[in-house]
Amino acid sequence: MRRRVPADRSGGGPVNVGKIAAGFIVIVSLIGGAFLYYTQVYAYYQPVAFQPGAEIMLTPVAGDAPEPIIAEDVTGIDGESSPIRFRACFKTPMTLAMLSETYRIYDKAEPLNAPGWFDCFDAAAIGAALEKGEAVAFLSQANIHPGVDRVVAVFPDGRAYAWHQLNDSLED
Structure with missing residues (x-):
């Protein structure tokens, strides 16, 4: 064995x-x-340096050239790696009634998520408020980059948010 x-x-x-x-x-x-x-x-994100007096612009109903609006406490981020990385938070003393009569409404507004560390921008809350009619979206600048619009959403209490989103100009 x-x-x-x-x-x-x-x-x-x-x-x-x-x-x-x-x-x-x-x-x-x-x-x-x-x-x-x-x-x-x-x-890929860096703070945005806004020009005093021209931080945020909206496109008027009667014209194509965006014009600055009153904006306070503006903070923003952007990235060169993508034209849709821009996000901004600010306050405006302008009323929704005045803004709605003067500037173009943006019907297809869909806020995009921001990085978690940019905590003033909550895309889900902004989007829900837009759907419920608790906020109004305006065209800031059309084709700020080819195929990309800058959109601004304003709440009745003056809180406002800006972002870039794709538009339909490049679709076939």
Whole structure:
């Protein structure tokens, strides 16, 4: 009868190489994931420098040239990597009635999500308010980039938000 020799369980040999390779893959994946997260959420955004007196513009009903409106406490972000990364938050003392009579309403307004760290801009809340009629969207500037409009949504209490969204000008 043959005697069985117990297996070597000292941890040496090919088993250690496999553990090291798996650990290396996990570490590289975590670093790559963190880098990808950072680039998507933080890296491509920078604060917007608004010109005093011309921070926010709206397009009048009787004309195509946007004109500045009264805007206070304007903060914004933008990114060069995409024409639709622009977001801004501000306040205006102008009433919705006056704005609605003077400037173009934007019917297809769909606010886009902002990075979580830009916490003044809540796209879901703005979109819900637009659907319920609690806020009104206006055309700020048509084709600010080819195929992209700047849109401004204003609430009755003067809170207002701006963003870029795709328009229908490039559709076939």
